[in-house]
Amino acid sequence: MNIDGTLYGRDDARVSVFDHGFLFGEGVYEVLRTYGQRPFLFAEHMRRLRASADRLALSCPLSDEDLLARIRDTVAAAALPGDAYVRILLTRGVGEIVYDPAACPTPTLVVIVKPHVDPPVEAVRGGVRLALASVVRNHPGSVDPAIKSNNLLNNALAMQQAYREGAFEALMKNHRGELCECAQSNIFVVRDGVLLTPPTSAGLLVGVTRGFVLECAADLGVPAEECVLHETDLASAQESFLTSTTREIVPVVRIGAQTIGDGAPGPVTRRLMTAFAAAVPSRLS
Structure with missing residues (x-):
C-alpha cells in the first residue's frame, strides 16, 4: 500500500481520522487491474478520476506519468504471484471538522494493491x-x-x-x-x-x-x-x-x-x- 508516496504493509498503513475522506466521504477513487503486471486502460481511468475530482473542486497532486510510476512501484513492492487489483483513492485531506475545503491544504493520495481475483x-x-x-x-x-x-x-x-x-x-x-x-x-x-x-x-x-x-x-x-x-x-x-x-x-x-x-x-x-x-x-x- 502507498500513502502519499510512502510504502506500507497492510497492517501498518494508517490514514488520519481527521481526513475529510473519512469524516465526510469527500473523495474519489478508481479501480484498475493489471494484465502481466501492466495496468489496463490507465489513460481512461485517469481521465475519469480527474473528471470526478474536478466536480468536487479537488486537485490530484500527481501527473498521470507520476501516478503511473507510483502504481508500478506499489505493484512491484507487493510482489504478488499474479495480477493486481489497484485502487486509487484521492481525498480532500486532513483538516478541521468543518466543510470548508480551505481547511485541508493537502489532498491525500492512497494506492492499494492486492491480488486480483477473477469471477468464478x-x-x-x-x-x-x-x-x-x-x-x-x-x-x-x-x-x-x-x-x-x-x-x-x-x-x-x-x-x-x-x-x-x-x-x-x-x-x-x-x-x-x-x-x-x-x-x-x-x-x-x-x-x-x-x-x-x-x-x-x-x-x-x-x-x-x-x-x-x-x-x-x-x-x-x-x-x-x-x-x-x-x-x-x-x-x-x-x-x-x-x-x-x-x-x-x-x-x-x-x-x-x-x-x-x-x-x-x-x-x-x-x-x-x-x-x-x-x-x-x-x-x-
Whole structure:
C-alpha cells in the first residue's frame, strides 16, 4: 500500500481520522487491474478520476506519468504471484471538522494493491443472477453517480440486498423507475441482435469497461445503442451481461424473476468476451 508516496504493509498503513475522506466521504477513487503486471486502460481511468475530482473542486497532486510510476512501484513492492487489483483513492485531506475545503491544504493520495481475483469460472460459463434492488440509484442532483465518489452507501445497501437474496449483483433503477446500472458494474442487454445499454441521462457512472466493450462491439460490427430500459423490457431481451474493470464481461441469465432469453449465455455475449480478451494487450500501460 502507498500513502502519499510512502510504502506500507497492510497492517501498518494508517490514514488520519481527521481526513475529510473519512469524516465526510469527500473523495474519489478508481479501480484498475493489471494484465502481466501492466495496468489496463490507465489513460481512461485517469481521465475519469480527474473528471470526478474536478466536480468536487479537488486537485490530484500527481501527473498521470507520476501516478503511473507510483502504481508500478506499489505493484512491484507487493510482489504478488499474479495480477493486481489497484485502487486509487484521492481525498480532500486532513483538516478541521468543518466543510470548508480551505481547511485541508493537502489532498491525500492512497494506492492499494492486492491480488486480483477473477469471477468464478461457473459465473463466466453459465451466467449469473441479478437482484432487482429496492434501493434507488442516487439522484444526479444529489450525489451525482457520474462522480466515482468514496461515498458508496447507496451501492453498499443495494449489494447487501443482493447478498441476502443470494444474487451475484444488484441491478438498480433511477428515480424515474428506469433501469440504470448495477451496484458495481454496468448492464447491457441484447434484443434482436442489437446491444443496448442505459444512457448517461439515466444517471449512471460511465464505466471505463463499458466504453471498451462498446469499442469491441463496433469492431465486430455489432450494432449498439444507448437506450432507456425498463423492467418490462427484460422479457424481450435475448441476452444480458454486466461489465466492470475487475470482472470484464459476465453473462447474466436471470434478473429478479425474469429469465433472460433461454437462460444461457448468448452468442453476442460470447463474441464480445472473445474480442475483449484479444484487444487487452493493445491497451496496457
